[in-house]
Amino acid sequence: MLIIHHWDTDGITSAALVAKALGLEEFENLSPPIGEFRFDERIRNAIEKADKIYVLDLNLPNEVEGISKETIFIDHHIQPKIRNPKVKQINPALNVGYAPSASFVVSQYFGIWNEWTALGALGDIGKKALEIPKVRELLTINTEEALRLVQLIDSNYVVMDREDVEKAVKVLLTHNLRELLEYEPWVKKAEAIEKTINDAIGSLELRNGFAFITFESSFNVISKVARKAVWELGYNGAVVVNRDFHGKAQIYFRISPELADKIDMGKIISLLKEKGFNVGGKREVLGCICEKSGVDEVLEIINAHLR
Structure with missing residues (x-):
């Protein structure tokens, strides 16, 4: 099983939701090179070895169109319909619908809802997500903590650490949210980012x-x-x-x-x-x-x- 996902909070939470929904203990998850919307050689080699593929929160219809394996493509961005019969495209935008995040589409598709769903929406649309009743219903931590957690998860891609972006999926699967708020590798990254921003200002x-x-x-x-x-x-x-x-x-x-x-x-x-x-x-x-x-x-x- 191969999961290819975006490098931000929405992509990471979407990948964790898929792994949990399918009860996966063994899987590989990869992100494209940070900032580059393309499949590189590393991802293409993994696709060749995979039996089944999930592509999440990546508006890369041209790349997905060329996959010759059974693929579930879950997204919420506006994009053309995939013609490849091996690809199942799950996207409310195809029917003029809307979802605040890919995590919401994953949750709707699998019928699994938890705080990761809400964090994905917060990561994509910020505080506006709190106007969505489902987001408020799912969160058991307060608003400040939820926004902080998004900042911590995103710290991996902000410092351009692709390996830690990919590790973040299993970190989510093995820690509760309270533990993640104190997760030292992410906290250190967030502190370094904040210092860089303040120094620039x-x-x-x-x-x-x-x-x-x-x-x-x-x-x-x-x-x-x-x-x-x-x-x-x-x-x-x-x-x-x-x-x-x-x-x-x-x-x-x-x-x-x-x-x-x-x-x-x-x-x-x-x-x-x-x-x-x-x-x-x-x-x-x-x-x-x-x-x-x-x-x-x-x-x-x-x-x-x-x-």
Whole structure:
């Protein structure tokens, strides 16, 4: 049995729910390379050896379409219908439905509901999940503890530790939630992440209500730094640069909701794409990963638009 899952809390809890629902004692679970939506050689080799495969919380229909083994594909993202007859696709979005997380779809499919279901939803949509009665019903720990637990589980992918992401499934299966809140490997990671975020905020330069932040870290915290500057500290926007992220540079630009009608994020994204940059985003955010030598050009385009 092979379980392939996303690297975040929703993917990890979904994998644990499948293992529990099927009563699995022996199984292999793998995550794609963190931040890369693809099956690498390691996953492809595991697929070749597996008898049955579950793919959870990974919006990779093209990859799943090519699997030649019996596969259950459980997800909640908008995606095309799989034509491969060996794949059973379980996704409410195919019928214009909705689920807050893959963990909810897994629970509905197997009829197994527990706190992992709720944690998956909290991981995907944050505090909004608490507006869902089923989430509140399932949680036996308080809101602060539940959000902390999501932070602890996510710490594995934030520090880019793929091996510990995969180990996290069996950690969930063998510890209760109270134990997990004190689980030392995750706590240490979370502390290191928090220090990195605070150190980055410490380099903040303020210009006309906008925070400009530059730092270097192997941790994938750039979006968290920007959210803290805008959501917690109340700046109009944040331009954040990680100048050395595993040999590349990351740039993240977030604006407050009040400025979404005044700053055309779509136009900035289009301009950067025209220049050949790997960039994406939506109404209030822009994310870009590029060669270190390209940082100044990206910043100039953002700054020119702000001016």
